[in-house]
Structures are given as C-alpha cells and as structure tokens.
Amino acid sequence: MTLHLFELVGTDAARPFSPFCWRSRMALAHKGLSAKSLPWRFTEKAAIAPHRSEKVPVLLDRDKSVADSWTIALYLEDAYPDRPSLFGGEGGQAMARMINWWGDIAVIGGIFPFIVADIASRLGPADAAYFRESREARFKKSLEEVASDRDRAVEGFRRSLDPMRLTLRTQPYLGGETPNYADYIVFGAFQWARVVSPFKLLTENDPVYAWREKLLDAFDGMARKSPTYPA
Ligand SMILES: N[C@@H](CCC(=O)N[C@@H](CS)C(=O)NCC(=O)O)C(=O)O
Numbered sequence: 001m002t003l004h005l006f007e008l009v010g011t012d013a014a015r016p017f018s019p020f021c022w023r024s025r026m027a028l029a030h031k032g033l034s035a036k037s038l039p040w041r042f043t044e045k046a047a048i049a050p051h052r053s054e055k056v057p058v059l060l061d062r063d064k065s066v067a068d069s070w071t072i073a074l075y076l077e078d079a080y081p082d083r084p085s086l087f088g089g090e091g092g093q094a095m096a097r098m099i100n101w102w103g104d105i106a107v108i109g110g111i112f113p114f115i116v117a118d119i120a121s122r123l124g125p126a127d128a129a130y131f132r133e134s135r136e137a138r139f140k141k142s143l144e145e146v147a148s149d150r151d152r153a154v155e156g157f158r159r160s161l162d163p164m165r166l167t168l169r170t171q172p173y174l175g176g177e178t179p180n181y182a183d184y185i186v187f188g189a190f191q192w193a194r195v196v197s198p199f200k201l202l203t204e205n206d207p208v209y210a211w212r213e214k215l216l217d218a219f220d221g222m223a224r225k226s227p228t229y230p231a
Contacts, residue, residue: 010122026184198231
C-alpha cells in the first residue's frame, strides 16, 4: 500500500509548510500510515488538476484521490477503521468540524498577517510573484505593511487562544487524554508558522506552548524534524 500526498513547498522541497497539509500529515501518522511526499508549488496547478483540485493537500490512495484536509480526515477514518480513530466517534467528528472552522478562521487567519511576508521569501520567483499578487489583492496592501505591526498584534492573537488555553487546564489535549484530529487541526497552523518564520507566536510559560511542544515530539518527533529558518 503506497499513499502519496501532494504538499505545498517553496524553494526547499524538504520543508512542506501548508497548515492544511500538516493536518493531513499528522492524521496519517495518527493512523500509523506514511505517505510519500509529492512536493507541489503554488504555480503547479496542472499537476493536481487531474484530481479536480486547485489546492493542496491532495491524497492519493491506490486508485482514489482525495482533496481538502477535512475530506482527507473523513476518508482516512472511513477507509482505515481498524486503526486509531481520528475523532473518537460521531460526536467527536461533529465537534471537530467546529474546531476545523475555528482553526481556519481564527488560528490560521490570526497567524497569517504575521508570517505572510516570510512566506513570500521562502518561494521561488514564479510562486513568489503569484503569492504576492494574490495576497496583496486580498489584504489591499503590501505584504510588508501587513506584517509591520506584528509585535503588537500578536498580543491579541495570544488572547484569542484563551478558549483553548482554558481547555488545556483540565485536559492535556483538545482530544482529551490523547491527541486527536482536533489537535492536529490547530497544530497544523503552528507548524506552518514554525516552518516558514522565526516569529515568536507563543511565550514559553503559555500552556499552549507546552501543548505544541508535545505535538512536535509526537510520532517520533515528525514535525520537529522539519527544519526551521534562523531569526
Ligand atoms: N480547505 C482547504 C484549504 C486548502 C488550501 O487553501 N491550500 C493552500 C495551501 S496552504 C493552497 O493550495 N493554495 C493554492 C493557491 O493559493 O493557489 C483544506 O482544508 O485543505
């Protein structure tokens, strides 16, 4: 059984950085599955077009292709029922759906302005031009302007994590005693930032920092092994 995962990379194919691809990477590891990486860049739309997607992750499993990190998680749960569950049942899956939206909007959306200029600097010329043009159109200002007040704005982002911080007071993971897909949803965003940017999102005394450390160590330190860039 060989699985393949299209993952977003920049100039270095060994540094996949998409938050959504990291969700899928962690989900695969949770299921005890490994997938061969198919490094993919923003301007390589033709490579994933046959799989009816313009975005990654895209998972290939034998004759099937599955796009979108949430759909991939559901697919893995259904296709590999005898392996550790990503959701712990229907209720867990329903609640993870809300965490998925929170992860997309509040966590990824919260972090994005801080690292957007760093992302551009990790891309080759064609991707950097595409990324800058599309994201500057979205923000209506230059990437450098977007990131310019990050030292101040990060305080608000840290406060926005209070619901998670309070949860971690009474349980070690969002999934309970052990991590599950809810944890990987949020972790994917932190790993995205960690891979592309030296910017400090969390302080060492934050329970969310300790939680992130544990997930960096999970699966034999899989996420921690991904190299980082010096400040
Ligand atoms: N909802 C999708 C979002 C996937 C997504 O936005 N992927 C980005 C990489 S982080 C992408 O492929 N973007 C292509 C582009 O911007 O052209 C998921 O959860 O997989």
